Amino acid sequence: MGRPIFSLTRLSGGAQAALPVLMYHRVLPERDPLQAETHTARTMDTQFRTLARCFKALPLDEAASLLAEGRLPPRAISITFDDGYRDNHDIALPLLQRHGLTATFYVSSGFLNGGTMFHDVMVETVRHAPTGQLDLGLKDASPVILGDVASRVAALDALVRQVKYLDPVQRERLSERLLATLGHKAPHQLMMDDEQVRALTRAGMSVGGHTTQHLILARLDEAAAWEEIRSNADVLSNLTGQRITSFAYPNGKPGTDYGPQHVEMVRRAGFLNAVSTRSGVGTRSAPRFELPRFVLNETTTAGILMRMLRMTAYPVGEAA
Ligand SMILES: [Zn+2]
Known part of the structure; x- marks a missing residue:
């Protein structure tokens, strides 16, 4: 049975x-x-x-x-x-x-x-980056192409996977760099x-x-x-x-x-x-x-x- x-x-x-x-x-x-x-x-x-x-x-x-x-x-x-x-x-x-x-x-x-968690920095980076290629300058990582919502969802998924297991110091530096680029579009009080x-x-x-x-x-x-x-x-x-x-x-x-x-x-x-x-x-x-x-x-x-x-x-x- x-x-x-x-x-x-x-x-x-x-x-x-x-x-x-x-x-x-x-x-x-x-x-x-x-x-x-x-x-x-x-x-x-x-x-x-x-x-x-x-x-x-x-x-x-x-x-x-x-x-x-x-x-x-x-x-x-x-x-x-x-x-x-x-x-x-x-x-x-x-x-x-x-x-x-x-x-x-x-x-x-x-x-x-x-504070802002790196995941949320990535979400806003992918949301606000202009149409075209987004290159975070990571070693061994290929740039992603941004266009419509579906492409941004896929890009976010790929980038989060690339960044999640980065060395903590490297990840923090990247996060700070992206936050500075986002300027007033950076996530606020999350x-x-x-x-x-x-x-x-x-x-x-x-x-x-x-x-x-x-x-x-x-x-x-x-x-x-x-x-x-x-x-x-x-x-x-x-x-x-x-x-x-x-x-x-x-x-x-x-x-x-x-x-x-x-x-x-x-x-x-x-x-x-x-x-x-x-x-x-x-x-x-x-x-x-x-x-x-x-x-x-x-x-x-x-x-x-x-x-x-x-x-x-x-x-x-x-x-x-
Ligand atoms: Zn958690």
Whole structure:
């Protein structure tokens, strides 16, 4: 007999339970053709309404503990946001509150109060560059051709892939150069400030670690990786007045973006659990410092429910 399509025992809590951890980044007021995958306020509202009706959202810390103890309540989920975007405070927080949900926000503290992440520099560079060839002057990288929206989407994808794994110092220099070129078209105030992070905590949301400069840990030497993890935890705990106990690995791909030595550092830094970007749902036997997550892209109630059931039926490592 084949595997049942949906394993509902995974959603009835207890020792066999699976924990879906949803991963969000930005939420835009309106759809941006250059970032079509990014959630809009409208999609998020539909998703949160459905999740609030059918599931029980828990802070990641609480969910991770209950999962490990085999005491997860029925239909438990966790909602997470990465990076520390201002729209998390301005748009996502009111939506969470409207639907009575709680979430955990992983914040890269080095970008708070006016910083810009390199991804957003690339988005605006590709949006505003004139039609024709765009050459970032990178070694081993071919220039991209910009024209209509479709060509810019493809170019953005290619450039992000080229730049993501650059040496951190080189990447920072490139980012500064592109920001200067953008001038007044540079992204402005995309990230939260200190007060907005505090507002999340005051609203009962959780704040977690995501390193200071959002550097890919596997690209750093041991001392630099440790400093990235530790300094971020210090800043966030001073900011919120709370111990920071949950961590999200930047970029988050196991084996590529972080390794076992970084899992150990996160543990040593005093965190109690961590999430990756590996797609899947957590189970009791899943490593507590590498809980998988997934992105919910569905925009209709039926689609959202089907996806939640489908993900839950096949916990990570057991995917059919
Ligand atoms: Zn991130």
